[in-house]
Amino acid sequence: MLGIFKKKTVNLMMPIEGQVISIEAVPDPAFSQKMLGDGFAIKPNSGNVYSPVSGKIVQRFPTNHAIGIESTEGLEVLIHFGINTVELNGEGFKNHVEVGDYIEAGDLLLTVDIDYVKDHEKSLITPIVFTKSDQIKKIVVDYSDFEANQKCGRVDMH
């Protein structure tokens, strides 16, 4: 019976080497106004994208710029590499996972040619969004620089 009152906390591993910034600083109102949900964002130094949590791939947009994960705890996480990168039609994005794949935190999900993205005048800023708002009690992230796969924060779930 105590199980139902147990607090669920999901640790977040840094999915891309770079700097953690506020979701409100993302240069796209759909994200900065949290239309897709609350979260944080990354200024990437690299195009290697690893899973921030362990779980299952639940969504992969055909152009490979956005991947959805459901963590083992049930937390929904959307990684959206860059801003307006849908317009690149998948060029510069190499995907390594399929919907239904089970993944561990730290598994490589996506490789992005960041020079190609920059050459096409798209921002690399990558929102990480928790898309089911009723799951979220508290999001704690450290707004600093991280290597990939270092712990950068946590989400407390209801």
Next chain:
Amino acid sequence: MKKVVIKSEHGIHARPASQIVNYAQKSPCEIFFIKDDNRYNAKSIMNIMGMGLKKGDEIFIEVTGEEKESVEEALLKLIESINA
């Protein structure tokens, strides 16, 4: 059920999905999108982005609940207004 064809150049990616889901979440109705016999909950960002809708795709909108017709109409207009 209403049929609608996706007209937006880049399909239903993050921004349009958020517009649809934000509308759907405010509605007391149950709203599902149907494509190739699969049903997707229009109140879920992951579900709607996971449809991977591209320009030219055809979907059906299934609404259950009060004022179902006005919700269907509003969704049709919303989806048709999405151009980018």
